[in-house]
Amino acid sequence: MKYALAFLALAAPLLFPWPLTAVLALGAGFSFPVVPLIVGIFTDALYYSRGAHAFPLFSVLGLVASVGCYFVRRFLKTSIMRA
């Protein structure tokens, strides 16, 4: 299931509207924290416009989401071990 979700998130920039892509990337991020970053870079590689935007927003958001997912995942793992 988690592999299917990660695959869907990685393919989402080609298939789905970006809000759904963001949700899928976040969902997959809890299993594989690096997925939001990869999806962000991929989205920017396909669609980013240098002329209209100062910086690649989705790569930055992907990085933030990946770091967040990593810490949430680590916190949850630690909590389960303590319990």
Next chain:
Amino acid sequence: MLALVLILVLVRVFLPQTFLSASLPFLHASNYVSDRVGSITAGFENARRLEGARAALATQNEQLAEENAVLLAQNNDLTALEHVPAASPGVAAGVLARPPESPYDTLVVAAGAAAGLEEGDVAYAASGIPLGVVERVSASAASITLLSASGMKNDAWLGALRAPITLFGTGGGTFIAEAPKNASTTIGTIVYIAGPGALPIGTVSGVSVDPAAPFITLAIKGSVNPLSITYVVIRPGASAHWPLTASSTP
């Protein structure tokens, strides 16, 4: 996984067109499936078919009205000018990705350097209304930044008196602009983009008045809906009129 990210970043930085070229078959497949699903579901009921035909006629009617407005504006300008060069026929290119798949208000089209496209070429709708500027080109695909992209700034004219305004893109085919309080503007006033002649890029869809401000803010709906556009015509050599200009919105 981190090695994969590193590879992605390196490819992104040093070979930026690789992603566009590599994604092309998937975008083609996605578009094909979307078209097939659409035609299958449309064939279920008579009512659905009639609804489709009605929508197609409405679209055609809208397109004809836009073409009419373009021709009228061009006719007015040509009577005042002499020696206006004819527009080149351009390259017709199918749209593979559009908003909302694209979060930056860009289109990915199935024509690239092999078809003669270059950075800075201008993309038009079928009715002749300018849509955006080609920003990146690979061998068989190109990325077009829409004039309505958030952060884009363009000179335009308002209404029959052609009052000069500046359009600020707000995404999804919409714009905002500021006009003097004494400008006679109502909902439905046509906005023309400043370029070769006057091209009707949209209509005023809302006017907001702040008593403390010396100007009014206009909400402008683009004539062409980029969310449903299926192909564009790309012509070279006109990007000087619509340079890619990032700017702060008012």
